[in-house]
Amino acid sequence: MQLKKCCDDNFTAHLRRVYISSEFTDAPSYFVKRFNLFLSGKTAGESKSDMQTENEEEEDASVEEYVALTNYTGSGSDQLSFSSGDTLLVHSKPSSEWWWAELKGDIGYVPASYLRQDAAAAAAEEEEEEDEDPWQDEEYFGSYGKLRLHLEMLSDKSRTEAYRQVILSNSASLRNKVVIDLGCGTGIISLFCAQLAQPSEVFAVEASSMAEYTRQLVKQNGCEAVVTVLQGRAEEIELPERVDVLVSEWMGNCLLFEFMVESVLVARDRWLKEGGVMWPSSATLTLVPCQANSYYAEKMAFWEQPYGLDFTPLQINPWCYRPLAQQEFFTKPKFSHLIEPDDCLTTPCDVLCLDMYTLQVKDLEVLWVFLFIRNGSTPHTLVMVTNIALCFISQEIKGQFHFCLEKSGVFHGFTAWFTVHFESLETGGATVELNTGPNSEPTHWKQTLFMLDRPVSVFAGDSISGNILLRRNSVWRRHMTVTLHWSINSSTEETDTTQVGTKSFPMWR
Numbered sequence: 243m244q245l246k247k248c249c250d251d252n253f254t255a256h257l258r259r260v261y262i263s264s265e266f267t268d269a270p271s272y273f274v275k276r277f278n279l280f281l282s283g284k285t286a287g288e289s290k291s292d293m294q295t296e297n298e299e300e301e302d303a304s305v306e307e308y309v310a311l312t313n314y315t316g317s318g319s320d321q322l323s324f325s326s327g328d329t330l331l332v333h334s335k336p337s338s339e340w341w342w343a344e345l346k347g348d349i350g351y352v353p354a355s356y357l358r359q360d361a362a363a364a365a366a367e368e369e370e371e372e373d374e375d376p377w378q379d380e381e382y383f384g385s386y387g388k389l390r391l392h393l394e395m396l397s398d399k400s401r402t403e404a405y406r407q408v409i410l411s412n413s414a415s416l417r418n419k420v421v422i423d424l425g426c427g428t429g430i431i432s433l434f435c436a437q438l439a440q441p442s443e444v445f446a447v448e449a450s451s452m453a454e455y456t457r458q459l460v461k462q463n464g465c466e467a468v469v470t471v472l473q474g475r476a477e478e479i480e481l482p483e484r485v486d487v488l489v490s491e492w493m494g495n496c497l498l499f500e501f502m503v504e505s506v507l508v509a510r511d512r513w514l515k516e517g518g519v520m521w522p523s524s525a526t527l528t529l530v531p532c533q534a535n536s537y538y539a540e541k542m543a544f545w546e547q548p549y550g551l552d553f554t555p556l557q558i559n560p561w562c563y564r565p566l567a568q569q570e571f572f573t574k575p576k577f578s579h580l581i582e583p584d585d586c587l588t589t590p591c592d593v594l595c596l597d598m599y600t601l602q603v604k605d606l607e608v609l610w611v612f613l614f615i616r617n618g619s620t621p622h623t624l625v626m627v628t629n630i631a632l633c634f635i636s637q638e639i640k641g642q643f644h645f646c647l648e649k650s651g652v653f654h655g656f657t658a659w660f661t662v663h664f665e666s667l668e669t670g671g672a673t674v675e676l677n678t679g680p681n682s683e684p685t686h687w688k689q690t691l692f693m694l695d696r697p698v699s700v701f702a703g704d705s706i707s708g709n710i711l712l713r714r715n716s717v718w719r720r721h722m723t724v725t726l727h728w729s730i731n732s733s734t735e736e737t738d739t740t741q742v743g744t745k746s747f748p749m750w751r
């Protein structure tokens with residue numbers, strides 16, 4: 243299915259590293275073309291020939307048939323009217339409430355809740371989903387089997403030098419130690435270990451097909467006596483002995499995206515000796531409220547007067563739950579954002595700190611706890627409908643923030659980044675830190691920008707407080723949703739005013 247494919251393309255394209263400046267350059271092109279036609283006043287039928295592209299067959303596969311459950315009268319020129327029983331072609335689902343659909347050559351928004359999928363199509367889709375791997379290992383390890391990601395990672399000097407520095411500054415203590423390099427990729431960290439220290443053994447574990455080349459690289463650099471490359475998933479490989487040090491570069495965008503951290507924790511529990519060392523030893527997620535004037539101008543203010551025309555219905559649309567521009571550009575976080583230190587409205591705040599020794603896989607999950615309150619006369623059984631079920635989230639990755647703004651400006655959103663710390667083998671204190679924030683050398687992760695739907699003018703002395711929740715997707719194990727809740731307390735009003743907001747950002751499912 244095209245939409246799902248687009249989502250997966252997003253996923254592989256955003257595996258830690260981002261190749262496209264805009265998340266939406268890969269938005270379904272069919273939708274974009276249809277929308278262009280809509281703007282030009284042509285109907286789909288009239289413009290069939292305009293639509294023909296070499297990708298047409300693939301694009302047509304994206305269209306899904308839905309049946310109208312009841313009559314609907316569209317309000318405004320961008321909504322479709324339909325009658326119960328009509329078959330609509332849904333081209334895109336820009337939000338959960340409003341879909342972009344076609345009926346008899348006309349195209350427009352329709353309310354999703356008025357439609358149901360054709361039963362056969364729904365069953366086929368469900369089956370397709372059931373067959374999919376929730377870890378998406380094929381795409382994931384497929385992309386690490388190519389050079390593109392490795393080139394980007396190795397070209398990131400700050401990142402790679404940080405690992406080199408860790409090995410170098412601990413070289414004496416690494417003597418005769420056994421090391422596992424989890425997810426060794428091209429083997430760079432294992433090679434640093436072998437060349438800069440004298441470990442007795444380095445197990446370089448890599449699940450992707452890159453492992454075959456890594457073996458050659460180890461040999462080419464004369465390290466085969468120390469480094470053993472093992473191809474396989476870290477969760478499944480067997481080592482001949484436990485290790486003194488587990489080193490891994492597992493961090494993704496916004497620290498956790500990809501959830502490679504789970505593989506690290508599983509390997510830690512299986513193979514790290516009692517008292518062994520984890521590199522990184524801890525990880526911190528940092529947040530700051532910020533301005534993003536140029537991004538806002540590029541994606542939102544642009545529609546105010548392009549070529550002297552008024553395109554504001556794309557920006558502000560009373561009929562839409564979320565106008566198109568907001569929906570397309572601000573629904574997901576912007577990866578690869580480089581925030582200017584000047585755009586931070588105040589001092590950043592650490593919202594999450596992970597201790598790599600004590601963190602558990604279950605800590606990464608949202609645990610749904612069901613509380614059944616028994617109706618006094620009914621037997622104690624979970625299936626009794628007379629019982630009341632209360633469901634609440636007992637645990638999720640959650641951090642609090644409280645910012646006191648140091649300057650006036652426009653609050654466009656929050657920017658997040660992470661820092662990891664490596665402790666010394668000897669002293670246990672921190673030796674090296676890799677900081678991906680705006681005051682350090684840019685890394686390939688850059689920063690992650692979460693745009694609010696609407697900018698808010700703020701003033702020095704105002705405060706912004708709230709929390710951030712990272713909810714791992716319970717099906718798609720490498721994805722999560724970041725939810726921000728905030729309240730802005732104004733210091734300038736005679737009577738205190740508070741504005742509250744909340745927004746969830748899927749990354750990507």
Ligand SMILES: C[S@@+](CC[C@H](N)C(=O)[O-])C[C@H]1O[C@@H](n2cnc3c(N)ncnc32)[C@H](O)[C@@H]1O
Nearest residue numbers: 386395425426427448449450474475476491505
């Ligand atoms: C971010 S890259 C780091 C590569 C290399 N360590 C470096 O610093 O250049 C992560 C690597 O870990 C591998 N990987 C991820 N999860 C893994 C797992 N569960 N078992 C083995 N390898 C894994 C990926 O295929 C990828 O090559």
